[in-house]
Amino acid sequence: xxGGSPTQHQxxxxxxxxxxxxxxxxxxxxxxxxxxGPLLYTGWISLHKWNGNGPMEWRGLRNYQxxxxxxxxxxxxxxxxxxxxxxxGLVFAISFMWAMLIREMQARNFxxxxxxxxxxxxxxxxxxxxxxxxxxxxxxxxxxxSLGMEPVRxxxxxxxxxxxxxxxxxxxxxxxxxxxxxxxxRIPEYFYEEAELSGATAFQRFRYVTLPLSWDVVSVxxxxxxxxxxxxxxxxxxxxxxxxxxxxxxVWNGALFIYGVSFGGVIPSYLFGYASAAAVVMLVLFGLLVxxxxxxxSREAVEY
Amino acid sequence: xxxxxxxxxxxxxxxxxxxxxxxxxxxxGSSSESGGGAExxxxxxxxxxxxxxxxxxMAKILQSALNAFKTETGIKVNVQWAGRDVLNKVTAAxxxxxxxxxxxxxxxxxxxxxxxxxxxxxxxxxxxxxxxxNETEAVGDVLSEKYDPLTQVDGKYFMVPTNVQAFxxxxxxNRLPDVxxxxxxxxxxxxxxxxxxxxxxxxPLAFDGDAADYAADIVTAAMIRTMGAGAVxxxxxxxxxxxxxxxxxxxxxxxxxxLAADDYFIPGYDASKWPAIQQKWAAGKANLIYMGSWLPxxxxxxxxxxxxxxxxxxxxxxxxxxxxxxxxxxxxSVLKKGAHRDAAKKFxxxxxxxxxxxxxxxxxxxxxxxTDVEVLPSLADAAKIITDNPLVAQNDGVAGxxxxxxxxxxxxxxxxxxxxxxxxxDYISELxxxxxxxxxxxx
Numbered sequence: 001x002x003g004g005s006p007t008q009h010q011x012x013x014x015x016x017x018x019x020x021x022x023x024x025x026x027x028x029x030x031x032x033x034x035x036x037g038p039l040l041y042t043g044w045i046s047l048h049k050w051n052g053n054g055p056m057e058w059r060g061l062r063n064y065q066x067x068x069x070x071x072x073x074x075x076x077x078x079x080x081x082x083x084x085x086x087x088x089g090l091v092f093a094i095s096f097m098w099a100m101l102i103r104e105m106q107a108r109n110f111x112x113x114x115x116x117x118x119x120x121x122x123x124x125x126x127x128x129x130x131x132x133x134x135x136x137x138x139x140x141x142x143x144x145x146s147l148g149m150e151p152v153r154x155x156x157x158x159x160x161x162x163x164x165x166x167x168x169x170x171x172x173x174x175x176x177x178x179x180x181x182x183x184x185x186r187i188p189e190y191f192y193e194e195a196e197l198s199g200a201t202a203f204q205r206f207r208y209v210t211l212p213l214s215w216d217v218v219s220v221x222x223x224x225x226x227x228x229x230x231x232x233x234x235x236x237x238x239x240x241x242x243x244x245x246x247x248x249x250x251v252w253n254g255a256l257f258i259y260g261v262s263f264g265g266v267i268p269s270y271l272f273g274y275a276s277a278a279a280v281v282m283l284v285l286f287g288l289l290v291x292x293x294x295x296x297x298s299r300e301a302v303e304y
Numbered sequence: 305x306x307x308x309x310x311x312x313x314x315x316x317x318x319x320x321x322x323x324x325x326x327x328x329x330x331x332x333g334s335s336s337e338s339g340g341g342a343e344x345x346x347x348x349x350x351x352x353x354x355x356x357x358x359x360x361x362m363a364k365i366l367q368s369a370l371n372a373f374k375t376e377t378g379i380k381v382n383v384q385w386a387g388r389d390v391l392n393k394v395t396a397a398x399x400x401x402x403x404x405x406x407x408x409x410x411x412x413x414x415x416x417x418x419x420x421x422x423x424x425x426x427x428x429x430x431x432x433x434x435x436x437x438n439e440t441e442a443v444g445d446v447l448s449e450k451y452d453p454l455t456q457v458d459g460k461y462f463m464v465p466t467n468v469q470a471f472x473x474x475x476x477x478n479r480l481p482d483v484x485x486x487x488x489x490x491x492x493x494x495x496x497x498x499x500x501x502x503x504x505x506x507x508p509l510a511f512d513g514d515a516a517d518y519a520a521d522i523v524t525a526a527m528i529r530t531m532g533a534g535a536v537x538x539x540x541x542x543x544x545x546x547x548x549x550x551x552x553x554x555x556x557x558x559x560x561x562x563l564a565a566d567d568y569f570i571p572g573y574d575a576s577k578w579p580a581i582q583q584k585w586a587a588g589k590a591n592l593i594y595m596g597s598w599l600p601x602x603x604x605x606x607x608x609x610x611x612x613x614x615x616x617x618x619x620x621x622x623x624x625x626x627x628x629x630x631x632x633x634x635x636x637s638v639l640k641k642g643a644h645r646d647a648a649k650k651f652x653x654x655x656x657x658x659x660x661x662x663x664x665x666x667x668x669x670x671x672x673x674x675t676d677v678e679v680l681p682s683l684a685d686a687a688k689i690i691t692d693n694p695l696v697a698q699n700d701g702v703a704g705x706x707x708x709x710x711x712x713x714x715x716x717x718x719x720x721x722x723x724x725x726x727x728x729x730d731y732i733s734e735l736x737x738x739x740x741x742x743x744x745x746x747x
Binding site for chain 2: 051052053054065066069070071072131132135136137151153154155156157158159239240244245246247248249250260261263265266267268269270271
């Protein structure tokens with residue numbers, strides 16, 4: 001470029017400007033047709049009462065007003081946040097512990113694969129397995145019984161959310177261990193050697209070496225979890241009893257709520273306007289959360 | 305860098321153009337609800353979306369019938385074995401011009417998905433068509449009038465029934481010969497039987513506590529006994545919720561609450577995953593189960609050889625108990641938008657022929673709406689019960705008419721009641737409070 005004349009330079013610029021739309025338009029059109037269009041249409045539907053076919057009935061913001069008062073939505077909203085923060089907190093705490101352990105293991109690749117395995121298997125299958133393990137006559141109660149203790153009602157309604165939360169931790173830890181290890185593996189060994197020579201404890205090595213030096217990876221992982229936690233669906237759905245039956249509304253999250261008031265259940269409610277309003281609320285909430293997290297987590301990259 | 309500058313300058317316009325295109329496309333996908341024009345009389349084909357999957361016995365019977373129908377009439381059928389979610393697909397298809405002519409599901413689901421928005425054709429004329437198999441009888445002659453209230457809305461038929469799922473208490477007669485001789489008819493006899501079973505060290509009742517619809521079926525059965533058929537639906541429609549404070553409601557709720565309070569359910573029923581408890585019933589670890597008449601077909605590979613399936617109607621509760629049996633009836637509806645409705649209606653009449661209904665009864669095996677077909681021994685008690693008693697929609701129609709109320713208020717509270725996690729007083733006050741709240745925000 002540097003050797004070209006000003007006229008040549010100008011003509012390349014003009015050409016670039018002309019071909020720009022040709023390159024961008026197809027991708028932008030696809031994005032708009034499959035993402036932006038449906039999103040805007042969802043917003044439009046959310047202002048109506050609509051059962052999926054036939055004419056829509058204008059409701060303005062009424063669906064949103066009902067959502068705020070609906071105890072079932074409030075429960076689903078709280079459960080979504082519980083999954084995001086409590087399950088997420090456990091996923092990251094355990095993932096960091098595994099990452100630190102695996103980093104020092106001899107057979108680290110093998111350990112990595114074992115931990116990652118649950119994430120590869122369909123979460124529907126895992127949910128069924130999880131349910132059988134914690135069933136009244138399941139593996140866990142057999143073990144407890146062999147110790148001479150009374151069986152625990154793990155799948156009783158009061159415990160179900162905790163059991164589901166445990167299952168979500170089990171499934172997701174593998175992915176986040178792998179992501180965190182990608183950051184941890186880049187940290188030169190001499191930082192750890194230096195820390196050990198200085199008498200740093202395992203926690204201090206984590207606090208002052210691992211965390212700051214892998215912060216970029218950690219922040220991406222946190223945002224990834226935030227987005228993924230909104231989409232958790234099938235693992236909870238399979239805890240419904242009977243074919244097509246939804247699980248108790250007490251364990252619904254936002255995704256289950258949207259499904260439950262539209263297509264879900266033995267006899268679906270077909271409240272597409274209402275479901276769309278819930279989808280918009282969840283999307284806005286998580287959009288804001290992701291934006292806030294990006295600001296909160298942005299740090300000056302540590303060069304090493 | 306000039307590309308980003310250029311992109312910034314033009315991105316708004318590009319986005320606007322493409323979004324407009326996207327919205328136009330989306331709008332093109334939806335068309336207003338309309339009929340399919342005047343009904344033709346000589347269609348040579350029609351499209352049928354079934355609630356069954358291809359490997360199910362009902363699908364095999366229907367496929368044989370479709371083949372025979374084509375041979376007899378020359379009418380070709382484009383069939384899709386869509387499975388139980390068929391109405392979700394129909395709902396989406398109704399926004400386009402490619403809709404099936406004939407669809408199939410239960411009365412509750414057809415009402416919720418299609419009848420509400422006027423998508424189904426009146427099938428009154430089908431009742432005048434001759435049934436298949438060289439018979440001189442019309443559809444209306446072979447179907448009992450007791451199905452009319454379940455298949456009509458505002459005096460118009462929205463469906464024609466082909467098989468019936470009836471809810472009752474089931475037991476294995478070979479294990480309980482005394483119950484075969486003397487099935488409990490009243491609530492006192494019933495609880496006395498349960499008490500005897502418990503004292504004998506047996507588990508009287510099975511119930512998969514995580515199946516919320518099963519809990520609603522049991523509680524509604526008791527309410528129908530004390531309140532009468534139709535009154536449960538009326539109570540659900542009371543926007544103040546006060547109707548649930550009636551003494552008949554309390555009587556029903558107190559009755560079924562004893563089942564949990566007196567520990568008649570098998571241990572672990574409240575902490576298992578369906579169908580674990582039903583399987584225990586099949587294995588003979590519990591004696592009685594309240595279930596639809598699909599039970600013999602669903603458990604036939606799990607019971608001991610030579611098991612005898614027997615059943616009795618939900619016992620009478622109170623002085624003037626209503627003996628109505630809850631049923632979910634499966635059958636055909638024809639869509640108004642269908643272009644070949646005439647051919648679809650001819651097939652419905654054809655399938656109601658005795659030979660096909662006999663296959664439904666013996667090979668599916670299902671109860672049928674015809675009373676003149678042979679019945680398997682496993683469904684003999686059930687067939688007698690639906691013949692001898694009035695019929696009422698499952699949950700008295702609450703689930704089909706107000707699915708969201710059912711999911712958010714009725715089912716969860718009924719589940720709690722049978723799991724023993726709520727007292728009778730709290731159940732009634734919560735039902736009143738939550739109903740009023742539901743109608744306040746959804747009315």
